[in-house]
Amino acid sequence: MTNIRDLAHEANVSVTTVSRVLNDHPYVAEEKRRAVKEAILKLGYIRNQTAVHLSTGRTKTIGVMLPFVDHPYHAAILQGIAKSAFEDAYRFLTWQTNYFEEHERTVLRALAQREVDGLIIVSHSLAVSEILSYEQYGPIVFCELHEYVSSVYINHYTAFCKGLTALQQLGHHRIGICLGRADSTNSRARKQAYHDLVEPNSNDWVYEQTLTIEDGTRVAEHWLSQKQRPSAIMTTSDHVAAGLIIALRKRGYRIPEDLSVIGFDGSDLAEVLDLTTIAIPYALIGQQAFSLVTRDVMNQPLQIEIPATLQMGNTAAQLPSAD
Structure with missing residues (x-):
């Protein structure tokens, strides 16, 4: 197996120079750097990464x-x-x-x-x-x-506030939200935004454990079963929004005439569905x-x-x- 001494001999440089080239040291003459790289290609040298890790600690x-x-x-x-x-x-x-x-x-x-x-x-x-x-x-x-x-x-609190405020400016006051894991840091911030801006005392329109398109379908079924329904729902992701929208359209409901929906992500799905969403880079x-x-x-x-x-x-x- 080729080692750095073989490279030094082939390139006609010192072992120290070879080591500097291998470690991208800046203070190596370009001619010597080129000679070492040519030797690496010629001899098929493969660096022992375990040895590198032991020597550098990284x-x-x-x-x-x-x-x-x-x-x-x-x-x-x-x-x-x-x-x-x-x-x-x-x-x-x-x-x-x-x-x-x-x-x-x-x-x-x-x-x-x-x-x-x-x-x-x-x-x-x-x-x-x-x-x-x-x-x-x-x-x-x-x-x-x-x-x-x-x-x-x-900042999921301010991000959710953007969506909730937009719905309120559109005249919506009966607003629901979808959350992911109920005990997560992000969900707690989103729920706090909801209680601060929309509904301080009730969780009737808070739909939890929603992460996927299938969960969005489940939210649609829940919405349909409610006597008092929200006129708008802000979801935890574009995928949940997609599941909700598709399920309701299959039942003959119109989006946004019968229910306004805002997603969260700004994913490719948002573009495909022309979805109103909170876009995140x-x-x-x-x-x-x-x-x-x-x-x-x-x-x-x-x-x-x-x-x-x-x-x-x-x-x-x-x-x-x-x-």
Whole structure:
């Protein structure tokens, strides 16, 4: 197997020069750098990454903890991480946890065992305090807001306020909302926005555990069964909105005449359905999270808020005055 001494002999340079070229050291004459690279190609040298990790203490690998890789929200963040990792010559390992706490602990142990240099937590079930107990082994960045920790986040309170306010300006006062996991940080913020702006005392029009198109269909069935129905619903995602809209249209209901609907994500589905939605640049969240977890100085947490914007489509309309 070719080693760096073979490369030095072939390129007619010192072993130190070869090492500097392999580690992208800036102070190498261009002629010598070119000679070493030609020797690498000629001899088919393959670098021993384990030895590199032992010598540098770094793996150039970032871990990503997320509950589902096929959920559009999580997948879009992952795309942003992948783009930045590629540009910076990093690798990343993805762990799908399905919100199982023991699976999340497996990811944390990988950080403790130095399998990765740092972790990006897209979403989690474990208590933040337990996750942060592993911060001694490497940087941890969250893709949701937590106090006193590094995070790249959407302010879900203000984002939901944008949608709810838009519905109120269209004349809607009987407004429902869809939430994901009831106990998650994001859901609590969204529910607080609802209680502050719309309905402080009732949860009759709060539809929980909604994440997928199928869940949107279930919301439609629930809406149809209610004697007192909301005239507008703000959903937790574009996929939930799509399931709700499609199910009601199959029953002969008109959107937005019979029910105004606002999504959340700004996904491709929003464009296909001409959906009014809260658009989120999820790829940017991934890119910024990567920049935080790989920064050289981690002596204090940094928090970056990513803006959300109301994107108008044709699924929310002015409430008829007769309502």
